[in-house]
Amino acid sequence: MSSDPPRRRYDSLRRTLQAQATSAEIAHAARRLFVARGWAATTVRDVAREAGVSVPTVYSAYGNKTGLIQAVVDAADLSADAMQMLAELEAAADDPRRQLAAMAGYDRRLFERAADVIALIREVGRIEPDLATTYDDARRRGDQTRVQVFTSWPENTLHGELDLATAVDIYAALCNIDVYATLTGERGWTPDRVESWWARALVRELLA
Structure with a gap:
């Protein structure tokens, strides 16, 4: 001792x-x-x-x-609690609806807690060449997560007319900082309402 x-x-x-x-x-x-x-x-x-x-x-x-x-x-990413999303994805491995809800929940937390940082990165990227790719890198990481989730689903889970790239594009068109800011800032929606709408809209747009 x-x-x-x-x-x-x-x-x-x-x-x-x-x-x-x-x-x-x-x-x-x-x-x-x-x-x-x-x-x-x-x-x-x-x-x-x-x-x-x-x-x-x-x-x-x-x-x-x-x-x-x-x-x-990095701190902004941590604030959104990616580990919570991972746990929810794993718990819903056989339920694409719940997995879409888990990803929408992560995006809601990120935009709710770090919208100021996302706006900052966009600004910095326009004036600082060394950081111009930071926003794009974060966006690509988000796309990679969606690809991993979507490709884990059984065949024919997506709408028949959707290929993988289009499904990822549709997700990005719905769940992004600009949509979140418009709904919460201009339209008076609560973050809970945005997250709930995202979850329903993703199921409607993506799943067969």
Whole structure:
């Protein structure tokens, strides 16, 4: 048994957790400033000041502004809880209707919790060549998830006139940030109502 005092025994774990907490606070600070001021107007020094850390600490954690924006994107993805979607997909492996509802639920959570980040990435992509593909990469990852789910279904589950690519396109046309923003922002729909409508519309449009 170790004779080290309890505090010393857990020093390594404490340092790791403190570093994770600092990195998370830097990412939160970057998100607040990028959304409020815009990408171009926010400096690494601004983020450090907002997070209450030194500039070298920001560079050590994320490298540069590009690393910061990627951290903001990654945090937005985590906020939507992809693991919840995966669990729901696995639990409904023999029920395409429930699987479509699980994917719609994920998209609702993503747009509800990270619409500001998605808008930010679109803006940054127009002015920063190194980040121009970030939004497209996220969209492709979404498409890949749909392909994996749709190809797991028995033959003839999709409407007879639909091929796989068209089914993915239809999903993307229905469940996207612009539709979500229009319905919740301009039409007064609740996020619950959007998610419920998406689930019904996907079944109607995609399944035989």
